[in-house]
Amino acid sequence: MSIKKRLLIYIGILGLLAIVVTSLILRDFATTPFPPDLTLAAYEPYTTLVVPQHQIWRPKFPVIDLHSHPQQAESIDEVVQAMDAAGVKAIVDLFGHWGVDGARLERILTAYRLKYPERFIVFTNIDLDKIEAPNDVAEECAKFERAVAMGVKGVKVWKDLGMMERDNTGQLVAIDDPRLDAIWDKIGELKIPVLIHSADPAAFWQPVDLFNERYEELVIGGGWLDSYANSNYPSQEALLSQRENLLKKHPNTIFIGAHMGEMANDLRALGQLFDQYSNFYVDISDRINELGRQPYTARDFFIKYQDRILFGIDLYPETHVYQAYYRFLETKDEYFDYPRHYFKHGRWKIYGIGLPDSVLEKVYYRNAARLLRLNDF
Ligand SMILES: [Zn+2]
Missing domain, CATH: 1.20.5 (Single alpha-helices involved in coiled-coils or other helix-helix interfaces)
Structure with a gap:
């Protein structure tokens, strides 16, 4: 060829x-x-924004974490390591459950006392099954007297009060149920605060659809999270008004609303509650996601109500979570991810509120030390 x-x-x-x-x-x-x-879950855009960023390794002042569940961690030593790495002086273990005749509580207090006497503060819980007979209530009141003598510094109440706990007749026990009155008064008399988790974020009551700002959280978290939209749970409004009634009925008992009192999405309303009830406080645990998307409002709010806000992160101590809280409170960094233990709450970023030192100090430890009467802190 x-x-x-x-x-x-x-x-x-x-x-x-x-x-x-x-x-x-x-x-x-x-x-x-x-x-x-693209699916929604696969969409994870990187930001091209170039702004100053600050890593805050250690807090400017000592920290008391008022909302913690260290028993969820592997060991006490691991917890203390995380606390040391993040500059946390003390944490409140909210699960000092009484057990049989106080045995469980005693065991926890002793374990902490033996190894790390200064680092752990313990709250005990109300037995909500013991509200039917006056005798039970009297017993429960006596329990709190003993618990305080043992070294307990407060009481933790979960959202099952109002949402899940039912009495002998099958009725939900309301947060302001009169059968609990004597117990709240006794706790007030003993001068220990109640950390009370009532309701949940407002979006949990909205339908899980394209308009829900916590859509992914509600869908992915399906197992343990719940949308209350199509259920028999009381409305968020009803629960918050039961709690308000509780504040009104027991002015001598101090209540700390967990997670910004579940009103982080409406700080104006929370401020009104503070103005009306001097026995009401909140912790910031697991809500800097809400606070950090409204930095101007949140900063003003923290300054105005600087004596009513307490530090906490919820779940077990994790160094990087603490550090993200410090970044939010201490810097004016812009548009960064909020910390989370598990999954994302909503598709947004947060901004630091750069608090003045005098306010920061109160939020970090002074307010907690005052309420817990830790005189030498
Ligand atoms: Zn908690």
Whole structure:
């Protein structure tokens, strides 16, 4: 075969290949949709924003973590390591459950006392099954007297009060149920605060659909989280008004609303509650996601109500979570991720509120030390 013929064959083959490749590309264009078919879960854009960033390794002042569940961690030593790395002086273990005749509580207090006497503060719990008979209530009151003598510094009440706990007749026990009155008064008399978790974020009561700002949290967290939209739970409004009634009925008992009193999305309303009830406080645990998306409002709020806000992170101590809280409270960094133990709450970023030192000090430890009457702190 002559060179010319061979060349012609090669050119022919190349031409055919070019036609095949071009047609494949064109076909691809025709079938790949644009914009691409992204799922919400897969969409994780990187920001191109260039702004100053500060890593706060240690807090400016000592820290008391008022809302903690260290028993969820592997060991006490691990907890103390995380606290040391994050500059946390003391944490409140909210699960000092009484057990049989106080045995469980005694065991926890002793374990902490033996190893780390200064680092752990223990709260005990109300036995909500013991509200039917006056005798039970009297027993429960006596329990709190003993618990305080043992070294307990406060009481923790979970959202099951109002939402899940039912009495002998099958009725939900309301947060302001009169059968609990004597117990709240006794706790007030003993001068220990009650950390009370009532209700949940407002979005949990909205339908889980394209309009819900916590859609992913409610969908992914399906197992233990719940949307209350189509359920028999009382409305958030009803629960918060039961709690308000509790504040009104027991002015001598100090109540600390867990998670910004579940009103972080409406600080104006929370401020009104503070103005009306001097026995009401809140912790910031697990709510800097809400606070950090309204930095101007939140900063003003923290300054105005600087004596009523307490530090806490919820769940078990994790160094990086503490450090993210410090960044939020101490810097004016912009548009960064809020910390989380598990999954994301909502698709937004947060901004630091750069609190003045005098306010920071109160939020970090002074307010807690005052309420817990830790005189030497
Ligand atoms: Zn908690």
